[in-house]
Amino acid sequence: MGKQRNQFSKIGLLAFTLLTLAACGATSETEDTGADDGGQVASTPPPATSSASNDSGQLTQEQIRAQNALRQTVFYFDFDVAEFKPEDRQTLTYHARDLAANPNKRVRLEGHADERGTREYNLALGERRANGILNYFIVNGASRSQVEVVSYGEERPAARGQNENSYSQNRRVEVVTR
Amino acid sequence: MRTLLTSALLVLVSLGARAELNIQITQGVDNPIPIAVVPFSWQGSGVLSEDVAQIVINDLEQVGEFRALSRSNMLSMPSEENQVFFRDWRVLAQDYLLVGKIDRAPGSQLVQVQYELFDINREMKLAGEILTGSVAQLRDIGHEISNVVFEQVTGIRGAFTTQILYIVSEDIAPGEQIFRLEKADYDGARAQVLLESREPIMSPSWSPDGQQVAYVSFETDLPRIYTQNIATGQRRQITNYPNINSSPVWSPDGSKLAMVLSKDGSPDIYVQDLTNNQLLRVTNHPQIDTEPSWTPDGNSLVFMSDRTGQPQIYQMELGAASYNVERLTYDCFQCMKAKFLPDGVNLVHVRRETRQSPNYQISILNVDTLRVITLTDTSLDESPSVAPNGSMIMYATKFAGRGVLDAVSIDGRVKFRLPSSRGDVREPAWSPYFN
Numbered sequence: 001m002g003k004q005r006n007q008f009s010k011i012g013l014l015a016f017t018l019l020t021l022a023a024c025g026a027t028s029e030t031e032d033t034g035a036d037d038g039g040q041v042a043s044t045p046p047p048a049t050s051s052a053s054n055d056s057g058q059l060t061q062e063q064i065r066a067q068n069a070l071r072q073t074v075f076y077f078d079f080d081v082a083e084f085k086p087e088d089r090q091t092l093t094y095h096a097r098d099l100a101a102n103p104n105k106r107v108r109l110e111g112h113a114d115e116r117g118t119r120e121y122n123l124a125l126g127e128r129r130a131n132g133i134l135n136y137f138i139v140n141g142a143s144r145s146q147v148e149v150v151s152y153g154e155e156r157p158a159a160r161g162q163n164e165n166s167y168s169q170n171r172r173v174e175v176v177t178r
Numbered sequence: 179m180r181t182l183l184t185s186a187l188l189v190l191v192s193l194g195a196r197a198e199l200n201i202q203i204t205q206g207v208d209n210p211i212p213i214a215v216v217p218f219s220w221q222g223s224g225v226l227s228e229d230v231a232q233i234v235i236n237d238l239e240q241v242g243e244f245r246a247l248s249r250s251n252m253l254s255m256p257s258e259e260n261q262v263f264f265r266d267w268r269v270l271a272q273d274y275l276l277v278g279k280i281d282r283a284p285g286s287q288l289v290q291v292q293y294e295l296f297d298i299n300r301e302m303k304l305a306g307e308i309l310t311g312s313v314a315q316l317r318d319i320g321h322e323i324s325n326v327v328f329e330q331v332t333g334i335r336g337a338f339t340t341q342i343l344y345i346v347s348e349d350i351a352p353g354e355q356i357f358r359l360e361k362a363d364y365d366g367a368r369a370q371v372l373l374e375s376r377e378p379i380m381s382p383s384w385s386p387d388g389q390q391v392a393y394v395s396f397e398t399d400l401p402r403i404y405t406q407n408i409a410t411g412q413r414r415q416i417t418n419y420p421n422i423n424s425s426p427v428w429s430p431d432g433s434k435l436a437m438v439l440s441k442d443g444s445p446d447i448y449v450q451d452l453t454n455n456q457l458l459r460v461t462n463h464p465q466i467d468t469e470p471s472w473t474p475d476g477n478s479l480v481f482m483s484d485r486t487g488q489p490q491i492y493q494m495e496l497g498a499a500s501y502n503v504e505r506l507t508y509d510c511f512q513c514m515k516a517k518f519l520p521d522g523v524n525l526v527h528v529r530r531e532t533r534q535s536p537n538y539q540i541s542i543l544n545v546d547t548l549r550v551i552t553l554t555d556t557s558l559d560e561s562p563s564v565a566p567n568g569s570m571i572m573y574a575t576k577f578a579g580r581g582v583l584d585a586v587s588i589d590g591r592v593k594f595r596l597p598s599s600r601g602d603v604r605e606p607a608w609s610p611y612f613n
Contacts, residue, residue, distance in 0.1 A: 116538065118514045118528055118560050119380060119605065120425050120438065121482065121489055123401070124445045124466040127422055150400055151422060155347075155378035156355070162558065162576060 069094035075133065077171040079114070082128040084136070084173070092133060093140055095175060100141030106178040109133055111151040112158070114167035119153055126151030130173050148178075210245035211273055211331060213238060217249060218278040218291065219257035226280065227313060230291060233320030234276060237338045238327065240365060241570060242592025247272055259294055259303060267298045274298060276327060283310055291319050295327055304330045317367065337565040340364045341609040342572060343372075343382040343391055344583060348601035358601075359393055361408065364565070364608070366583075366596040372406060382607045385428050391607075392416070392426035392435060403437055405452075416450065425469055429476050436460075436470040436479055447481050449496065460494060461503070467492075471517035480506070480525070482514045491516040491527060506545060512538075515560065519568050519588070526562045526571060540573050540586065553590040563608040564588075574604040 059067070069091040075084050084092065099105055111126030130149045137147055159166035215238075217231045238244035253266040257279040267275050278293035294306035305326050309319045318339065325336030346358045357379045362369040373379060377396035384391060385405075392405045403417040403426045417423040421440040428435060433452055438445050447460040447470045461467040465485040472479060478495045483503075491507040491514070506525065507513035516527035519542075529541040529552065537557040543550050553571065562573040570592075572585040577595070581602030586593045596603075 115558065116536065117489070117512065117530075118469065118482075118538075120468045121466065121484075121514055123380070123422060123424055124438075124440070124468050127440060127445070128466065149421065152378060152396075153380075155357075155380065155396075160579070162579060 066094045066098065070098055073175045073177075075173050075175075076168060077129055077173070079116075079167070079171065080125075082125065082132055084129070084132055089136075092136055096137040096140030096142050099137060099143070099146050103143065103146070106146055106148070108148045108150060108176040108178055110174040110176055111149065112156060112170055112172050112174070113154050114170040115154045115157065115162075116167065119155070123151050123153030123155075126153045126173075129171075133173050133175075210239075211243055212247065212271055213244050213274040213276065213327070213331075214247040214252065214267055214270065214272045215276045216252065216255050216257065216278075218280050218293070219255075221279065221281045222289070226289075226316065228316035228320065230278065230280065230316055230320040230323070231276070233317060234324045234327065236365065237321060237324035237336075240594050241328070242587060242594075243328075243332060258292065259296075259306075262296060264296070264298055264301045272298050274304075274327070274331060276323070278323070280316075288312055289316070291316070291323075293323050293326075295330055317363070321363070334569060335567045335611075337364065337567045337569065337608075337611070339612065340566060341388075341612075342366075342563075342583075343384065343605075343607040343609070344574075344603055345379055345382065345605045346598065346601040346603050347378075347581075359391070361391075372408065372411075380605065381425055382605060383427050384607055384609050386430055386432045386610055388610050388612045392428065394424050394426065403435070405435075416452075427470055427472060429472055430474065431476055436472060438468045438470065447479060447494075449479075458496075460496065469515045473518055474520055474522045480516050480518065482516065488512050489514045491525070507543065509548075509550070513543075515562065517562070517564065519564060521568070526564060528560050528562065540571060542588070551590060553586045553588075554584070554593075556584070559584075561605045563606050565608050566611045570608075572606040572608055574606060 072091050075088050077084065099107065109130040111130030113122035113125045127149060130151060134147050134149050138144055154170070157170045158172065159169040215231045215235050217229070220226055235246040239246055247270060251270060253270070254263060256262045256277045258277060262275065262277065275296040275298055276293060278291060280289055280291050283290045288310050290308050290310045292308045295304045296302065297304055309322060311319055321338040324338040328334065328336035328338070341361055342364055343359065343361050346360055348356050350356050357375050357377065358371050359373040359379050359382055360369050360371055372391065373395065375395060375397050377399065380394040382391055382393045389409065390405050390407055392403060394401050395404055401423050402415060403423050404413050404415050406413045416426070416435065417437065419439050419441040422445055423437065423439055425438040426435045435450050435452060437448050437450060439448050444464050444466060446462055446467050449458045449460055460479060461481065463483065463485050465483060467481055467483045469482040470479045478493055480491060480493045482489050483492050489512045490505060493504045493506055494502065510529050510531055511533045512530040514528045516525050518525055523544055523546055525543045525545055527541055527543060528538055530538050538559055539552050540554045540559050540562045541550055541552040556575045558576045559573050562571045564571050568588060570585050570587050572583055574581060575584050580598070581604045582598060583596040583603055583606045584593060
């Protein structure tokens with residue numbers, strides 16, 4: 001009986017996963033297999049970083065936007081949620097395009113969780129969050145070999161308090177350039 | 179293979195900078211057993227560094243079953259049987275009497291401790307022997323005597339000579355932390371540093387013979403599993419798989435380590451044979467599977483999975499097909515970090531009852547009757563670890579913003595706390611018996 005229930009919930013979960021994939025392919029939590037560069041899911045346009053500055057040598061609007069985006073290296077998450085926030089999508093796209101345009105660049109995605117829940121689960125949640133961004137980077141042109149993922153779980157909090165203000169600062173992924 | 183960043187500072191010796199834990203009893207039973215523990219007489223010169231009778235008193239009172247008679251209320255101070263007048267203790271409503279004396283062992287630097295335990299009501303001697311050791315071992319001798327008293331009176335083997343492992347983290351500068359793996363007596367005394375690092379240390383776990391510890395260290399910048407011989411300090415790196423390597427737990431026969439690896443995508447449960455390094459995959463699910471623990475017979479693993487959306491507890495027989503997983507918890511929003519008591523029926527775990535109540539508490543689920551008892555009433559309780567006699571559970575919680583270790587009896591009646599003088603203390607692991 002228990003067995004049947006489990007099989008059922010597994011099928012349900014699979015269906016749910018597929019739905020989620022269809023709804024927002026870029027933020028799915030499914031793992032990449034490591035070898036490919038995510039080319040098969042390239043539903044987003046190829047990297048469009050404007051390469052040329054204008055005639056006067058000044059930065060284009062687009063370049064300024066890209067530079068500003070790359071300055072944001074910490075991305076925050078809601079409680080018990082592994083997907084990055086929709087408002088960070090554009091900034092993360094710039095990060096991905098920057099990696100695509102600079103094949104020698106390496107980054108490390110450091111995933112973190114708040115202290116609620118057990119330590120081992122939080123270690124896994126931190127990885128899930130970082131993997132969400134990893135997959136988004138790959139879909140947007142970064143190479144798998146450019147990105148390392150490590151989760152610190154709740155072991156390295158950014159803020160110390162036992163309150164939502166601290167917790168919200170601790171649920172994060174940091175993009176660290178190596 | 180990536181190059182290793184060796185920013186971790188590793189110290190394998192005991193340091194002065196260890197956390198001192200001092201026990202506080204926070205809740206006792208209503209009708210503790212009255213016992214008189216008379217200060218042990220000392221025949222040698224000078225003053226002994228340890229008060230053996232006081233060590234016994236602290237042990238017995240900590241587990242809450244006993245209340246020791248105040249020394250100032252004693253009518254006599256016997257140190258051996260021929261000085262005992264039962265009447266003196268009966269009028270003070272005592273049930274038991276412990277007396278003892280300490281002498282230099284003839285022709286050596288050692289001391290010998292003679293103790294005798296009496297049942298006041300039956301006017302009879304229950305136990306007595308002479309224990310010999312160095313002055314530095316007086317504390318061990320005291321705990322040994324506590325074991326005898328506890329077992330004589332309650333019928334349950336005492337766990338006063340056991341030890342604990344735990345992790346301490348301390349902020350040393352803004353953004354800089356130091357992490358230590360420490361070992362101490364069960365009551366927090368005689369703390370020793372086993373490992374110190376600038377990178378996190380997690381998940382300490384005893385080998386069943388009490389000689390080794392397994393843990394996760396980020397010293398290479400990535401979480402990897404190590405074992406360490408406690409006596410020699412000799413270490414061995416057990417894993418170097420991509421992604422998460424965590425949650426090492428020894429099988430009851432000591433030959434294998436259950437662990438969590440996310441090398442194939444999401445975290446799954448694996449078992450590594452420590453003799454031939456063969457790796458067996460136990461679970462295979464795209465969601466998170468973690469926190470493995472062995473059933474007492476060593477045939478199955480209990481683990482946590484969020485495959486239905488929130489963490490719940492599951493059990494799986496080793497070698498079974500991966501869909502043959504039995505779910506053990508249904509009635510909680512989140513149930514995590516589970517381990518069976520030696521009876522194989524009662525499951526200690528961390529429970530968050532509902533989404534609305536944000537408290538994480540230590541609970542016991544009887545998997546036969548489905549009855550749940552919640553033992554704690556603080557809000558961030560985690561990492562429960564059971565004493566080898568099954569009588570107490572030590573766990574980590576937060577008190578006044580700091581990580582502390584608390585313990586609660588298996589029936590929830592008795593609680594004590596080991597506050598730390600420095601740093602955040604967490605992840606207690608109660609040792610097995612050493613003999």
